[in-house]
Amino acid sequence: MVISAECKRLLRRESLLFKRDYKKYFLAGETKPHHIGEPYLLHFAGTNRGVLLIHGLMAAPEEVREWADFLYSQGYTVYAPRLAGHGTSAVDLAQRSYGEWVDSVNRGHAILKTCCEQIVVAGFSTGGGLALHQAITKPQAFAAVISVSAPLKFKSVSSSFAEHLHLWNSFLRTMGFQRLRRDFVPNYPDNPHINYSRCPVRSIVQVKALMKKVYGALSTLSIPALIIQADNDPKVAGRSGRRIYGRISSPDKIYRDVHFHLHGIVRGEISGNVFAEVATFLNHLVWR
Numbered sequence: 365m366v367i368s369a370e371c372k373r374l375l376r377r378e379s380l381l382f383k384r385d386y387k388k389y390f391l392a393g394e395t396k397p398h399h400i401g402e403p404y405l406l407h408f409a410g411t412n413r414g415v416l417l418i419h420g421l422m423a424a425p426e427e428v429r430e431w432a433d434f435l436y437s438q439g440y441t442v443y444a445p446r447l448a449g450h451g452t453s454a455v456d457l458a459q460r461s462y463g464e465w466v467d468s469v470n471r472g473h474a475i476l477k478t479c480c481e482q483i484v485v486a487g488f489s490t491g492g493g494l495a496l497h498q499a500i501t502k503p504q505a506f507a508a509v510i511s512v513s514a515p516l517k518f519k520s521v522s523s524s525f526a527e528h529l530h531l532w533n534s535f536l537r538t539m540g541f542q543r544l545r546r547d548f549v550p551n552y553p554d555n556p557h558i559n560y561s562r563c564p565v566r567s568i569v570q571v572k573a574l575m576k577k578v579y580g581a582l583s584t585l586s587i588p589a590l591i592i593q594a595d596n597d598p599k600v601a602g603r604s605g606r607r608i609y610g611r612i613s614s615p616d617k618i619y620r621d622v623h624f625h626l627h628g629i630v631r632g633e634i635s636g637n638v639f640a641e642v643a644t645f646l647n648h649l650v651w652r
Contacts, residue, residue: 367407371478378403378471382446389456400426400558401451403472405443406436407479413507413651414441414480416473416498420489421515421571422551422560424451428488431630434639438646441480445472447491449567458547458564462494462574469494473505482651486510486642488630489600493575496608499589500581508588508649510642512630513597516575516604518568554628582611589617590645592629592638599627618645 382402386395401424415435419427425444432442448464449457469485476483485506487495492514499509547566553559589612593605609619620641624634 366409366479367405368478371405371475374471374475374478375405378446378475382451385452385456389452391453391455394453394560394562396424396451396558400424401446403444403446404432405475405479406432406441408436408439408441411439411441412481413439414443414476414483416469416476416483416485416495417442417444418469418472418485418487418491418494419444419447419450420487420491420513421567422450422454422457422553422563423489423555423558426558427555427628428491428630430632430635431486431488431639431642434635435642438643440484440646441476443472443476445469445475447494454548454560454562454564457560457567460567460570462570465490465494465570465574466497469498473498473502482507484508484510484646484649486512487514488512489515489627490571490574493571493578496578496582496585497574499587500578500585503585503587506587507651508590508645509585510590510592510645511608512592512638513594513600513627514575514578514591514604514608515571515600516579516607517601518572519597519599519601554626555631579608579611582608583613585612586614587616588645588649589614590642591617591619592622592641593620594624594627594629595621596623596625597627598625
């Protein structure tokens with residue numbers, strides 16, 4: 365299918381939105397080069413099959429670029445949306461809710477629908493949680509869902525107390541004790557050229573709220589699903605993937621472990637293992 369005028373209009377809208385946020389929230393030393401955060405469409409003219417590909421927390425569309433390139437090489441059109449608050453600065457992200465991330469993905473889905481009739485929703489880390497959310501809330505819209513390293517449970521101590529710290533920050537803000545607040549915690553990313561080096565406490569709370577909602581509704585997920593998890597992930601508890609898989613009611617579901625010691629498994633050499641599992645899953649999918 366060709367790129368329609370409507371698709372071009374929607375793509376232009378997303379580009380302008382990013383440019384506006386990039387300029388507004390730019391922070392020297394933190395904000396990455398513009399191309400890191402720019403959402404993108406890889407249009408494969410000879411197909412009506414597409415993948416809506418969602419990046420993770422504190423990252424940007426560039427995080428899933430290698431995955432997108434692989435899918436494109438396999439004959440799929442790919443759209444990678446930019447989640448609200450990402451590709452700019454942590455100050456921007458600190459103001460966002462998971463509902464705004466869902467809105468970002470919904471707009472991405474609208475773009476992909478203009479050039480694809482059959483769509484798979486996929487994502488990494490928080491993007492994996494958002495992919496599951498899409499599959500749960502709009503099951504008729506997708507042929508399948510792929511979730512890689514969705515953060516059902518974090519490993520870090522700071523995440524365990526995120527809700528309490530967020531409430532404390534809110535109290536201090538109300539009382540006017542600005543200097544005592546701790547709105548950010550350090551982040552030690554696998555891809556520092558893409559990810560923020562600090563994480564808003566509020567964002568951890570939002571991810572946990574998203575995953576709680578997703579987990580509670582997984583029993584209603586009826587479309588084909590592929591769940592992948594790194595067994596030695598230092599950021600997401602290894603049992604997260606199996607717990608998600610166990611709750612899904614779809615009879616057409618697959619779980620795969622990837623043996624690796626880092627969280628970021630969709631970039632670099634280890635990504636080949638992940639992409640091979642994805643290709644096998646998609647090749648055996650019964651498309652409508």
